[in-house]
Amino acid sequence: MTELALRRTPVDRERLLRLVQEYGVYLGVAVLVLVNTVFTPHFVSGENFRTQAVQVAPVLIVALGMALAIGSEGVDLSVGSVMALSTSLISLYLGYGPWLAIIVAVLGGMAVGLANGSLIAFIGVQPIVATLALMVAGRGLALVLLPQLKDVRDPGMATLGSGDLLGIPHLVLIAAALALAVAFTVRRTTFGRQLLAIGDSRPAAQLAGLPVRRVLILVYVVSGALAAIAGVLATARLSASDPTSLGTLMELSAITAVVVGGTPLSGGRVRIGGTVAGAVLIQLLTATLIKHDLPPSWTQIAQAVVIVAAVCAARERGKR
Amino acid sequence: MTDTDSPVRATDTARTAEEEPLGASRAERLSALGQQHGALVALIVMVLVASLTFDSFLTGDNLENMAVSSAFLAVVALGMTFVIVTGGIDLSVGSLFALGGVLAAWGSRYGTLVALLLPLAVCGLIGLVNGLLIARARLAPFIVTLAAMLLARGILLSVTDEGSTTYLVDEKSFFAHLGQDKLLGIGVPVWITAALFVLGAVVLRRSRFGQYVYAVGGNEDAAALMGAPVARTKITVYTVSGLCAGLAGALNAAWLVSGVTILGNGMELEAISAVVIGGTLLTGGFGFISGSLVGVLLLKVIQNVINQIGSLDSAYQQVVSGAFLAVVVVAQTWLGRRRRAP
Numbered sequence: 001m002t003e004l005a006l007r008r009t010p011v012d013r014e015r016l017l018r019l020v021q022e023y024g025v026y027l028g029v030a031v032l033v034l035v036n037t038v039f040t041p042h043f044v045s046g047e048n049f050r051t052q053a054v055q056v057a058p059v060l061i062v063a064l065g066m067a068l069a070i071g072s073e074g075v076d077l078s079v080g081s082v083m084a085l086s087t088s089l090i091s092l093y094l095g096y097g098p099w100l101a102i103i104v105a106v107l108g109g110m111a112v113g114l115a116n117g118s119l120i121a122f123i124g125v126q127p128i129v130a131t132l133a134l135m136v137a138g139r140g141l142a143l144v145l146l147p148q149l150k151d152v153r154d155p156g157m158a159t160l161g162s163g164d165l166l167g168i169p170h171l172v173l174i175a176a177a178l179a180l181a182v183a184f185t186v187r188r189t190t191f192g193r194q195l196l197a198i199g200d201s202r203p204a205a206q207l208a209g210l211p212v213r214r215v216l217i218l219v220y221v222v223s224g225a226l227a228a229i230a231g232v233l234a235t236a237r238l239s240a241s242d243p244t245s246l247g248t249l250m251e252l253s254a255i256t257a258v259v260v261g262g263t264p265l266s267g268g269r270v271r272i273g274g275t276v277a278g279a280v281l282i283q284l285l286t287a288t289l290i291k292h293d294l295p296p297s298w299t300q301i302a303q304a305v306v307i308v309a310a311v312c313a314a315r316e317r318g319k320r
Numbered sequence: 321m322t323d324t325d326s327p328v329r330a331t332d333t334a335r336t337a338e339e340e341p342l343g344a345s346r347a348e349r350l351s352a353l354g355q356q357h358g359a360l361v362a363l364i365v366m367v368l369v370a371s372l373t374f375d376s377f378l379t380g381d382n383l384e385n386m387a388v389s390s391a392f393l394a395v396v397a398l399g400m401t402f403v404i405v406t407g408g409i410d411l412s413v414g415s416l417f418a419l420g421g422v423l424a425a426w427g428s429r430y431g432t433l434v435a436l437l438l439p440l441a442v443c444g445l446i447g448l449v450n451g452l453l454i455a456r457a458r459l460a461p462f463i464v465t466l467a468a469m470l471l472a473r474g475i476l477l478s479v480t481d482e483g484s485t486t487y488l489v490d491e492k493s494f495f496a497h498l499g500q501d502k503l504l505g506i507g508v509p510v511w512i513t514a515a516l517f518v519l520g521a522v523v524l525r526r527s528r529f530g531q532y533v534y535a536v537g538g539n540e541d542a543a544a545l546m547g548a549p550v551a552r553t554k555i556t557v558y559t560v561s562g563l564c565a566g567l568a569g570a571l572n573a574a575w576l577v578s579g580v581t582i583l584g585n586g587m588e589l590e591a592i593s594a595v596v597i598g599g600t601l602l603t604g605g606f607g608f609i610s611g612s613l614v615g616v617l618l619l620k621v622i623q624n625v626i627n628q629i630g631s632l633d634s635a636y637q638q639v640v641s642g643a644f645l646a647v648v649v650v651a652q653t654w655l656g657r658r659r660r661a662p
Contacts, residue, residue, distance in 0.1 A: 075462070125650065129602055134642065135642070136641055137639050140639035141638075141639055144636060147635065295482050296482060297476075297482060298474065301470070301471055301474035303467075303470050307466065307467040308453065308459070308464065308467045311459050311463050
């Protein structure tokens with residue numbers, strides 16, 4: 001009996017450690033919420049929760065597409081530029097009504113995704129390079145279409161950006177719906193299973209007869225579409241199209257959210273719940289530092305530390 | 321990625337050699353030539369077209385301007401070449417370039433030595449940490465240097481009161497002369513860059529360290545089995561890349577006589593583009609220093625031509641550079657595949 005009990009203790013500790021690593025991101029969010037509840041005045045208020053949730057929505061939507069790309073052992077650096085392209089297209093087509101403008105913007109994002117996916121799937125260019133090329137070209141294209149900031153005055157867009165349903169902002173509802181849809185896709189659909197198989201081992205997936213090219217192209221088209229939707233929502237919230245600065249460094253925030261959320265960079269696994277928590281964690285971290293009058297530069301340094309810490313933790317997990 | 325790639329590539333080459341020795345070697349030689357000198361041919365064509373189209377292209381002022389503005393990117397691309405040949409990537413160079421410039425401008429009040437050593441020390445240290453995390457902790461280069469990019473930008477912002485303070489370099493100081501003086505009609509930064517490229521080429525081609533860099537990029541496991549110091553080689557290349565970015569930033573500050581905080585955004589992409597256009601493979605194990613120089617010049621000539629057209633703004637510059645990068649990478653991938661399996 002004693003021997004058994006002795007043997008069990010280290011196993012339990014190991015399991016505990018694994019649990020902490022697995023759910024560390026949720027723990028991080030919980031700690032930040034607790035710290036803020038105690039130390040930040042006016043943190044616990046409907047108004048503040050609303051603000052935080054609205055701010056996290058676009059990042060989260062982009063991160064969902066990024067999670068799919070990373071799950072397929074790729075990455076999508078063009079997401080920030082796709083947001084800029086989408087905001088330019090909105091301004092150009094708003095004359096034909098908000099719905100058409102939104103459709104054109106999303107189609108634009110999907111076109112960029114198609115270009116990314118074709119380079120990666122058919123020609124075998126590394127994802128980081130293919131999406132890098134589209135990142136440079138996409139931002140340029142956005143600026144060619146709309147050279148400077150332009151106000152967006154449209155009642156439909158205004159409702160989208162600042163309206164709510166039963167007290168929950170539209171932006172948050174859309175982000176939540178998309179997160180559920182992507183989580184369902186990853187867990188329950190053939191496409192999701194094929195994506196994970198390809199991310200796990202592309203040669204093996206190829207040998208097993210999976211439609212590797214089609215799946216990869218679809219991954220980047222979906223990522224482009226999601227980034228474009230994020231661009232639409234950001235435009236609606238700001239009531240302005242700013243192709244120069246909209247979405248800059250968005251690829252970094254999205255990758256951070258995905259990686260911090262426990263999706264390994266080596267592919268084969270996608271954690272949507274973790275990605276949501278990762279996006280919330282980064283948002284809370286930024287908000288906490290700003291609320292306590294720490295300069296914005298500190299958020300960048302903090303984000304850098306969080307990324308490295310998360311990747312280190314993920315590495316330990318992978319070793320076991 | 322390299323790990324899974326290399327065994328496949330090795331067997332492919334073996335099969336090629338066995339089955340089609342004659343035809344394959346000829347196609348191989350042609351595509352190798354294309355890969356090595358494609359950028360140079362494109363550069364010559366661009367220069368010819370530009371000088372025939374614009375009278376202002378071949379003027380001394382324009383050439384001098386292009387040379388000096390190429391010099392800073394070239395120094396960054398030099399360090400990046402070493403990193404990419406090992407199969408890695410360094411996304412922090414743009415931030416390190418900006419940080420180096422600000423530190424140099426701030427340090428210049430304490431003399432030229434401080435102005436040069438401070439950015440080298442700080443950027444070299446960040447590069448060293450990158451290398452340690454990548455080689456010892458075995459984290460992905462892409463994510464580590466991404467974090468370093470944020471870190472360096474954060475340090476830069478806190479040094480400059482959130483970007484509101486610009487440090488100026490005394491125009492009469494020796495440090496400012498280093499950036500602005502000319503030797504035989506050519507700017508000092510250009511001479512320094514040229515010297516560094518010669519040094520870099522000799523190190524990569526002729527030194528034992530250079531052999532290790534190729535070996536690590538070709539097949540890390542094989543390199544380790546052969547007794548190459550894999551970890552030390554990786555740590556060194558990231559440190560060199562950080563040093564190069566810091567030095568380029570310092571030289572740029574001396575040229576502009578101030579440490580401009582908004583510089584360096586997207587520079588990592590320009591540097592990676594230049595290296596890739598120059599024929600270095602992103603999968604590692606293959607590449608050369610002179611190609612990166614040609615890549616930088618090609619990018620700068622394209623930018624210059626777009627500026628000359630005038631009515632086209634910098635937005636088109638980005639479209640063209642992005643499209644150009646895509647075309648080059650596609651061509652490279654095709655040529656590379658041809659070389660491996662006919």
